[in-house]
Every structure is written in structure tokens, then in C-alpha cells.
Amino acid sequence: MRTYLDFEKPIAELETKLADMQKLAEQSNVDVSSATAALQGGIEKLRKEIFENLTRWQRVQLSRHPDRPYTLDYIQLMCDEFIELHGDRQVRDDPAMIGGFANIGGQSVLLIGQQKGRNTKQRQHRNFGMPNPEGYRKALRLMKLAEKFNRPIVTLIDTPGAFPGLEAEERGQGEAIARNLKEMFMLKVPVLCIIIGEGASGGALGIAIGDRVLMLENTWYSVISPESCSSILWRSWDYKEQAAEALKLTARDMKENKLIDGIIPEPLGGAHLDHGVMALGLKKVIMETIAELSKLTPEQRISERIDKFCAMGVVIE
Template sequence: MSTPDRKPILLDFEKPLAELESRIAQIRELAEENDVDVTEQIRHLDAKAVQLRQEIFSSLSAAQRLQVARHPRRPSTFDYIQAISDEWMELHGDRGGYDDPAVVGGVARLDGRPVMMLGQQKGRDTKDNITRNFGMASPGGYRKAMRLMEHANRFSMPILTFIDTPGAYAGLSAEELGQGEAIAYNLREMFRLDVPIICTVIGEGGSGGALGIGVGDRLMMFEHSVYTVATPEACAAILWRDAAKAHQAAEALKITAADLMGLGILDELLTEPIGGAHSDPLKAAEILKEAILRNLSELDQMSGQQRRELRYQKFRSIGVFAEVTA
């Protein structure tokens, strides 16, 4: 895992908790300076802080979960790959002349088993985000991802994808190079792969940018991740011509893991450490690894044809509705 900056980054709804923790730290410091025993008071305040953290993060709105999903310290694709794999070798290039830094991938060992791991990669700071284009892949990024997946299929390696992007890059250069075609090609080709495919939304799953590596036998999401056809800001600008109504759009879009679980789109919701994955990245990685290994064990019992049929039926059932007559 990357080394975090020591200065905390607080979201608006975390401020009451930060104030309480600051007060606890001050009491500890004063007690040490004056040689006073405040063990019982500190224990009481620590318990109150744990309870407050649980209350805050168990009742977040869709817009607040979006804030957590976009948190600068939230574990990235690189972080999870490094934390859950025994070893990993990054592979570069789409074999068409471009190596998109917004998509990373390579061969890894997961509990000694060769797998292909790939996903979108956001930056940690402004400079890194510019280099990674904020995790928004170009057509070359999706072609690189497909090349790696075809390689995995050829050598019978399961494919693990990590989704974390506000969407595919929508610039003029991307359109000129065939962004729509690149994503559509991935959607079609992922359905024909024989090997197990497990897709996990680790942060922000936005639009076709997420779908370009999101066709799998299993779709998992972390508790405070989001998966949406368009960002709430874009939706609000389109429907109400007012981006300030993004919080209203976030509720209407049903973007949270719980929403998607209820709609039958999500296969598994991964709980996060209290305070979000960024509060305890190693614990989050442990939760992810356990879920991947468990699902891989189930998918290994199927033949390639059964997995393809499962994948096909899974996506065919999305959006099915029943008409209710009076």
C-alpha cells in the first residue's frame, strides 16, 4: 500500500468525529503533563468515538457515499494488487502504439495461483492525477485491458478487474481514436472468454468507462463505492440544468451498493472497515482477498461454457421488469 500523508483529509460529515478525537488527544496530553490518571474517562470517550463513527458511516446518504468513494486516500487498484498478491508483474501497451497510464494490469499470483489483475488507476495528488488522467481511460487503455484479458484466457488465468473511474475520457482525441468502439469491443469480447472473471468496484464506477472492464461472472462492490450510468453532477446538469442538485440526482440514480443489491445487479456487497476503506486499507484488502478466493472457488467448479452462459444470463436479466395491471 502507498504511504499516506499524515495530515487527515476530512469530509464534512466527519468533522464532529474529528472534534471528539481531537478533544481526546488534548485530554491525554494534559493528563501526561500533569501526571493525572484519566484512564476511565479516556476509555469512555474512546467508546463514544467508536459509537459516533459507526452511527455516521451506517447512515450515509448516496451523495455522502459518493464523497467517500472519491476520497483521495481511498485504496487504489495498485494498492489492492500490492496488498493481496504474492507477486505481480505489470504489463504495458495495447500493441497499437499506446500505453495508457489510466489503466494498469499484469500477471500476479494470488495464493500461489497465476491470475490477471487489471483496473483503472487514479492519482494520489494533482500531478499524479494529471499523469493518470484522473483514472479516465482512453481507447488505448481499453485495448490494453482487452489484450491482457485475451492473454489470460489463452493461458487459463482467472481475470480480476478493479473498477475506479468517473468515466471514460470524453475528449476529442479519444473520440477520434474510437472510444465508443473500444468499449463496445470489450463488452462483446468479455462475454466469450472461458476463464472466471470477477469484477469489483473499489471506488467510483462511472458509465461506459466502468463497463469497459465490468463484464464478469461476479460483480462485487465495496460498501461505500458507487456505480452509475452518469455522475450525479452530470445528471443534475442534464435534468435540472443545475449541477448543485447533484445530491438529489445521487438519490434518484440508485448508485450505492445497497441500491444495486436490491435491484439484483450486484452479486456481493463487501463491508468496509468502520470509517471507510481509507481508514484501514489493509483490512479492506483482506476483505477483498477473502471474497475473491471464495468466489473463484465457486467459479472453478464450472466449465468455460457454463461460465459464459452464466455471464450471458446475468446481463440479460438486468433491466427486466414486470407490468402490474390494476
Template structure:
């Protein structure tokens, strides 16, 4: 599969190609290019620091969607000591767009649930491009209730372009399934940690995103609709998605500034896809740290803080009805 190079990464990619070429010549012909390689590596690092520190919102959306970014199962493989996947919603089917199961991270037993995309066309057909159907959300809820029964914290990985909008999904109660999850997660008696690892769009993301702590990786986004969807509605032109992304303020830093995200986790230089093992290592430490904090609260304190967290989202005024003192 050809390597995906985003527009703003082309100059960096050219420097990388020069470095690879020089290293290959050293290996094949015994030539010494160490000085030139060091110069290019320094040039690459300086340019990368400048490039990724000044990305606009649309560029961060593109990074969040990069097909080489680690997905839920990639992180599970790297951060867990044991993992047993569980399947099915016990009503209709198993939805591969959402995976979930019992895991152990260090000495902590957890329930992990997350969106899962595919790496190629065949896998994406199976995973439905990470767009869950109602049975996916019902499977997620079943596993959350199982975690509650055995007093295990829930970790959710969010990475979806949205819930599947097909006719069959609507007939089987897509809206009801998502709404049920919002309701049940709001009162789940165990800690919930949600982590946005890629893109988080609409109710498709929120369906497993009601949490005590919302953590977002540096180059991710989360919004009520995709930038393309917003542009199609407001401007009647999906190609104006970059403009919509700027207006919507969808990035991790935007959500942190608005008080929606609780923490932004720095990614390796260039994004998680450039060093997935390092990203997994960072994320594992963050997960254990966040779960340790949540364990300090009693069940009642946890529910009270969760309710307060979502009550504080947004800006609003309470108006009085006519005749009210």
C-alpha cells in the same frame, strides 16, 4: 497534505482530535488520561456506528470519492504475493489510467486489471484522474486475452469518474474500444470477477466491468452517469447532484437490491480509507472465495451463466409485431 474531512464526519473528527491530544499529553507530560480516553473512544464508536449506518446516497458517493481510499495499486500491494505489471496496447501507447499485470494471490495465479487514480495533482496528471483513454481499454483487452491463453481468471478493480471525453480520445476510437471490450468480455472463456472499489461511472467503468460476478464495497457507487452529469442534464444545475443521486439509486445496496451487483462487502467502520490494511485483508478473502466458486463451472457453463446474468438485468416486455400470432 491536509486531511480531507467530509461534512458528516466533522463531529467524529473533533472527538478524534480530543483523543489524539490526550494521548499526546500522556506521552509528553506523563499525565494519566486513560479513563477520559476510554470514554471518548466509546463515544466515537457509538457515533460512528450511527453516522455510517444512516448515510444518504450522496454521502456514500462522497465516501467513494474520498482521496484517502485505497486504489488499485494499493490493493495489489497488499493482497498479492507476486505482481508483474504489463504495459501498452501494442497499437498506440501505454495508458497509466489503467494498470494491469500477472499476479499470484495465495496459490492462485490471476490477471489483475484496474483503474488507477493519483494521490496528488502531479500523479493525477499522469493518471488522468483515473479516466482511461482508448489505449487503456485496448491494453486491458490485450491482458484479458493473455489470461485466456494461459487459463488464468481475470480480476478487475473499478474506480473511475468515467472514460476520458477529450477530442484525441474520440479520434482514436473511445466508443469502439469500450464496445469491443464489452463484446469480448461477454465471451471470454475464463472466470471474470469485477470489484467496485470506489466510483463506477458510465462506460468508463463498464469497459472493464462485464463479469461473472460483480462485487461492490459497501461505500461505493455504480451508474450510467455521475450524479453531477445527471443533474446537469435533467435539472440544468450540477449543484443538484445530491437530489440526482437519490433518484438514480447508485449505491452498492441499491445495485444489489436490483440484482445487478452480486455481493456487497462491508467496509471497516468509517470506510476503507480509515483502515486500508483491514479492508485489503477482507477483500483478499472475498476474492479467493469468489474465484473458488467460479472454478466449479465448466467453460460452457460459465459463458451460459454470464449471458443469463446480463439477460436478467432490467425490466422489459417482449412485444409482438402486427400480424404475429
């Protein structure tokens, strides 16, 4: 059964009417094709109106939709082959961070991504998509392996943040993320980073230093979540919508501020409505971007990567 967000309730009501009409037609053997066609047209028109005027908070809600495709969904739909690799060779394997070599349309790549869970058991196993230090160390180990074998790197980012628990801090959460930032700048192979859901703080940034950083249309990328920002400024989560507006955290905002390189469109209504179409679009962008980056020398890629990130936040008067 499909899950509707609050602002999708008008669509839900019309779709319920459509389902009732089709069921009645089947039971009574009455031709209602013209009426159903008109209702379907009305649903599409309403969906277009709603999704062309989404607020920033509504896009945050879409990025967290329970039916939205996660990293493993994209791996299954995009990859002809995927060999998962485990462990950081220091502590343990972190299920919140997935990594391995993949074949995407004949192109061999290293694919790394954060993974959430669909149900309670999976969410606990994946730690709600919040990696521990060993997750970031595993990611770096695999990136170095990709560099050794001259394979492009693709990262899929979807996390509410790095795990903030005491044990994570004791094992060096900050150091692990900082080391990833430093090492990713100097990788000699093409690096493509794509935010497919939530991109929160250093948890996202730890695998987001790339030659190209892209965002799906209904995702967000910020130093802090709207709820946490609201709780700090107003000591309450009730102002999360105002916080989202102030943070300017959507893909369009990030592109306007030159913090990302491009936006990948989603099917009308969100990526959760058609996983297959979204995966095909993502696959096409990955293949085109890797082909473009492969034309540059390692030295050119590293130089442009450093220049791009160093220019962020610089104001010249």
C-alpha cells in the same frame, strides 16, 4: 494528517479532544485513562450512528475520499507477486489502466484496474483515472492473454468515466469499450469484477462484464455521476444530492435491483481508515469466488454470464 468529510465533523471534534487529552496527560503525568476510554467509546458510538445512516450522496463522497485505497494499493497489499504488462500494441500505454499477472494467496490471476493519483503530478500522469481507448484495448489484449494461459481475470473498477476528450473520440473510444463488452461475454476463464470506488458509465462497464460483479460497501455504480445528472436536469450542480437519491446508485441499490451479485463490507468509517483490513477482506472474497467459479465448465460460465446480463432491465407483467 487525516482528511474528514463534512458529515464527519462531529467525529473530528471528539478525536481532536481525545488527542488534546492524551497530550495533556503526557505533559502533566496525570492518569486520564478512564476519561480517554470513555471518550473513545463515545467516538465509536457516534461513528457507528453516522455510518449506519449515510445518504447516497455521502456514500459518493466516501467513494472519492482522497485517502481511499486505489488499485496499486490493493496490489501491494494483496499480491505476493505482480508483473505489470504495458501497451495496447497499437498506439501507446495508458497509465490510467493497470494490468498484469499476479499471485494472490497462491492463485495466479490476471489483475486489471483503473488507477487514480494521490497528488497533482500523479493525477496528471494517470489522467485522473480516466482511460483512453488504448487503455481498454490494453485490457482486452491482457484478457485474451489470460484466456490463452487459462488464468482467472480480476478487474478493479474505480473511474469517474472514460476520458471524454476529442483525441479519445478520434481514436475510437466508443468502439474500444463496445468491443470489450462483446469479448468479455465470451471469455472462457472465470471473470470477477469489483467496484472499489467510482463506477461511472461506460468507463466502468468497459471492464465490468463478469461472472460475478461485486461492489465495496461505500461505492457507486451508475450511467452518470450525480453532478452531471444535476447539470442536465437542473442546469446546475447544486442539486447533486437529489440526483444521487434519484439515481439509486449505491451498492445496496444495485443489489436490490439485481444489477450486481454481492457487497463487500468495509471497515467502520470506510476503507480509507484501514487499508490493510480492507485488502485482507478483498483478498478473501477474490480467492473464494475464483474457487467457486473454477468448478464450472467454460460453457456453463459463458451461458450464465450471458443470461445474467440479458435479464437486466427486463420487466414481465
